[in-house]
Amino acid sequence: MVKDSEPYKLLPSQVAQQTMKIVERNFRSFFHVLKERKKGNYNRPVRPPKYLPKNGHFILIFPYQSFRVKEDRIILTLGKNFAEKYGVKHLEIPLPKNVKGHRIKEIRILPRYNALWFEVEYVYEVLPEERDLDRSKYLAIDLGLDNFATCVSTTGTAFIIEGRGLKSFNRWWNKEKAKLQSQYDKQGVKFGKRMVWLLKKRKNVVNDFMNKAVSYIVNYCLENGIGNVVIGELKGVKQNTDLGRRNNQNFHYIPYGLFKQKLKAKCERYGINYIEVDEAYTSKVDALTLEPIEKREKYLGKRGETWTVPVFRWCFNKC
Incomplete structure (x- = not known):
């Protein structure tokens, strides 16, 4: 069972549940597209969600119960099991000025380009503004x-x-990417900091x-x-x-x-x-x-x- 695996136990319970929900959504989407293909409404290949590579990385979603805001910082709770194994209880990230004052619903940490860098997304509520239209x-x-x-x-x-x-810009980017990829191919390298x-x-x-x-x-x-x-x-x-x-x-x-x-x-x-x-x-x-x-x-x-x-x-x- 997934809940008995070490990675699941290391995550805070709320974060682990969010991970399971993403997997569930992915499979629901797969079955929906599969039905559309059978009806003739979709003509591209349909593949089920796959396992991550052995050292792969996945998005982490921290719902509002899993963090707190302190002045200009957000403190993410990493959980008891993670703290016991790695000696780290919390992770602090900056609070952007444009997010300050809003009610933050969740924090997303996304690994980019084989985790050479990470991106943080802040999901918060913005009240609609009434205009005379x-x-x-x-x-x-x-x-x-x-x-x-x-x-x-x-x-x-x-x-x-x-x-x-x-x-x-796209034309320049495609040329630079092709040139860099050619160098990587000669060196037997798949990816590097320059490509990132x-x-x-x-x-x-x-x-x-x-x-x-x-x-x-x-x-x-x-x-x-x-x-x-x-x-x-x-x-x-x-x-x-x-x-x-x-x-x-x-x-x-x-x-x-x-x-x-x-x-x-x-x-x-x-x-x-x-x-x-x-x-x-x-x-x-x-x-x-x-x-x-x-x-x-x-x-x-x-x-x-x-x-x-x-x-x-x-x-x-x-x-």
Whole structure:
């Protein structure tokens, strides 16, 4: 039994239970995807959760019963068994300024890149802020590459958040990663500190870009009293896209899911309705004739001319 194993006994009981809950969720997710595959709704390989390698590492979740806040520090309780074996009763981590004053629900410690470094996540409650918004106003967002987010509102204004800086960074990152991997292969090394630095660099740059993009969009909505944000689902787009090798690489390395996750969270915080819509066939149908959005043998309207709508372009100076 798992509860009789040494690693389980070494953990504080609340932390050990959280670990079991993660494993349970993973298996529930596996069986759900397996059912979807049998129904024909999912066409990718489905694999059950695996055991960790012998010296593998796993996320630790400390619920609020397992830690206490003292001034600008958080003190994590490591448990009696751990203290007896290793002589350490507590682990202290800093309390970030932006988290101070909030009710912290749990602390997560995540091993990164074979535990060469660890990341701490603070889960805390943020109360929604009431704003005076017009529910009849909408902002539509179309995601892309050079134009990362093309935004058009029902107030008659539009702007573009450019993605060329992020695309350029991704191109540089892919070259550096390939060069470094080639050196590792020659040395018979799988991973190293330089690769960790490179991965951390990309994570920080992408996070910074996404946070700025989300902040700009939400602030625009608040300033203009827009109560609804509509964005395309992009379901399965990355798997089924063929734009050529270079564009495919650029497209696959931009985490649109992360952007949408951040945007949804910030919209909910300020009471903005976040709506995802299926974009399938929208580029083919004729919107002016109110043609139904569906798969058809032939679509209405003429094609051949491309119109450029003048919009305000907003971009990041440097990733």
